[in-house]
Amino acid sequence: MQFQQLQYFVAVAETRHFTRAADALHVAQPSLSQQIKALERELGAELFSRARGNIALTDAGEALLPLARRILADADTARLEVQELAQLRRGRVRLGATPSLCTGLLPDILRTFHDAYPGVRLMVEEGGSHDLVRHLARGALDLALVVLPLPSPSPALTTVELLREDLVVVSSPASPAPGRAGRSVRIADLQDEPLVMFRHGYDLRELTVAACRAAGFEPDFAVEGGEMDAVLGFVRAGLGVAVVPRMVATRAGLGLRVTPLTRPGLHRTIALAHRSDVAPPRAARELQRMLTGHLS
Secondary structure, eight states: OOHHHHHHHHHHHHHSOHHHHHHHHTSOHHHHHHHHHHHHHHHTSOOEEOGGGOOEEOHHHHHHHHHHHHHHHHHHHHHHHHHOOGGGOSEEEEEEEOHHHHHHTHHHHHHHHHHHOTTEEEEEEEOOHHHHHHHHHTTSOSEEEEEESOSSOOTTEEEEEEEEEEEEEEEOTTSOOSSSSSSOBOGGGGGGSEEEEEOTTOHHHHHHHHHHHHTTOOOEEEEEEEOHHHHHHHHHTTSOBEEEEHHHHHHHOTTOEEEEBOTTOOEEEEEEEEESSSOOOHHHHHHHHHHHHHHO
16 A cells, blocks of 8 residues: 555545546546556455446445545654754644634734744634544644543543633623622523524533523523624624633623623633644644643
C-alpha cells in the first residue's frame, strides 16, 4: 500500500468522480485509475462501486476511508513538524474551540501567541464539543478547547482541565431585571422569562435546557438558533434573556445587564484535548503551554 494510492483513494471518495479527483490532484485520470485498481488488488476488495457511471463507496471503501484520512493527516503533521525551523519561525496550529470560548477566552491568548511567533499560522475552527472531538480523532485538529464532560468520551484523547467558569444571565437594561430581587437569579425564575437560545450543537444550549428541566419546567424560547454574537444582539434588543459564560458577558461590554445565578448556580469545565497516540506539532505544544500557563 503506497501513500500516493491513499491520496488518490481519498480524493475519489470525496469527489465521487475519477476525473474531478485527478484534476484536483493534477494527475492524469488513467494514472489515478490504475493506482486505485492496484490498491484494490493489494487489499483484495473493491473500494468503489462503479455502476452506470455512479461512483459510490463499497463496504470496504467505507471502512478504509477514515483510516486513510487519519494516515494522510498524520503524515501532513509529520511533514510540518520536520519542516519547522528553529525558534518556531514558521509552522501552523489547528485549534478547535466552542464559539463562546472563541469570543471570551481566545482573543487575548492568540494575540500573545501571534506576537511571540508571527510566522506560525493560526487556524481556528468553531464547533460544539461533539464535532471538535470527532475532528481531533480523524486528525483534522491539533488541539481543541472543549467542555467537559465530553458527549462521547474517547480513550484516544487526552484532556487536561483548564478552568471552571461560572455562567450568568444577561438581559437588556431597558427590560425589567430577571428574578425577584434583581441581585441574583434562580434557575426556577427562568420559567417566567423568554429565553434567547443558541442553535442545536451548542454546549450552552444543552446545559441550560438540562438545568431548566431539572428545575421542573420546559424553557420558553423567544428566539433560538443563533450564534454567540447573534444571541447577545437579540438580548440587547430586549427579545429575552440568555445564559452565557461570565467571561463572554464581561467582554460583551455596554448594552447588557449581567445577573449572577443564585448558588450553587451553573458552571462549566473547560479542558484542552489532543490525541493520545500522536504528539501535537511543536507550534501546537507551545500554544498548549501558553493556554495551560494562562489559565492555571
